[in-house]
Amino acid sequence: MNRKSGFVALLGRPNVGKSTLLNRIVRAKIAIVTRKPQTTRDRIAGILTETRGQIVFLDSPGIHKPTRALNSHMVRTACRIGEEADIVAHVIDDRPVGKGPEDAMVRGILEKIPVPRILVVNKVDRIGRAAADEVRKSLSRDDFYAASFLVSATKGDGVEAFVTALFARLPEGPAFYPEEDLTDLPMRFIAKEVIREKLFEGLAEEIPYSIAVRIDEYKEEPEKNLIRIRAEILVERDSQKGIVIGKGGAFLKKVGMASRLELEKETGSRVYLELFVVVERDWSRSESMLRHLGYEPG
Ligand SMILES: Nc1nc2c(ncn2[C@@H]2O[C@H](COP(=O)(O)OP(=O)(O)OP(=O)(O)O)[C@@H](O)[C@H]2O)c(=O)[nH]1
Ligand SMILES: [Mg+2]
Known part of the structure; x- marks a missing residue:
């Protein structure tokens, strides 16, 4: 089997668990996690290298209405990360996804990115599988998302299935980083x-x-x-x-x-x-x- 490689962006509103998911996938603490929204401010790469290949996961700042220069920087960073990716994973949690200002912003950004979008409903441990599946189904009615998954970033449920789907969709190619690297951050x-x-x-x-x-x-x-x-x-x-x-x-x-x-x-x-x-x-x-x-x- 030839090895796959590519970049996968984790995008979404603040506090949905993007950084927790990144850490879970690479099995190391690369990104900081707090209970507060707007924790991540930069592009944080977490590198997963396996026999199947290498995926560079890009954690991003949560997308929100910017009020200060710092917030504008954070949202611009998230947009750039989306443009860098081969696949974009839209991470949501148990808060309803509706027509709120942040959801509209996320949707607008996702619409402009010309790569496959995957929906990840996180925090299933808290929402419960049935309720999370309802959310997943209601957001998967059209073909906006190429696939959708239920995961718990803290407990690990569903994460392997998500990663397997990513490997299946990525092209064959060489690794971008040495296989022992977990991040490119100093x-x-x-x-x-x-x-x-x-x-x-x-x-x-x-x-x-x-x-x-x-x-x-x-x-x-x-x-x-x-x-x-x-x-x-x-x-x-x-x-x-x-x-x-x-x-x-x-x-x-x-x-x-x-x-x-x-x-x-x-x-x-x-x-x-x-x-x-x-x-x-x-x-x-x-x-x-x-x-x-x-x-x-x-
Ligand atoms: N119950 C539960 N809590 C989770 C899960 N994933 C993340 N959390 C919690 O959600 C909170 C936010 O997690 P982060 O990973 O910092 O969220 P984020 O999307 O990176 O947030 P920003 O960096 O602010 O955009 C933390 O308190 C996490 O412990 C999960 O699968 N289940
Ligand atoms: Mg974060």
């Missing part, structure tokens, strides 16, 4: 994301959306089995700085500890992590600050 990027995840999970209301993380130093000292990381946490207002630091520095310490433990596990190395909180007024509305933070405008 560890420096992953470090930034891990810190952002711990901040997102611990902060309430709108503060996560005012947070960015910048890695100022990432230095490997292999002879000491040590990685030194110095990172700045950007917030938009003084009041947010106090909250991120916490009483007596407690919250920042907690974030630092959780991030360090995870990064040590990921790298197999000791990690020395220093975190600083900096106020950068309205960074999420500034194109130049976005560029500076690596959120390249599309």
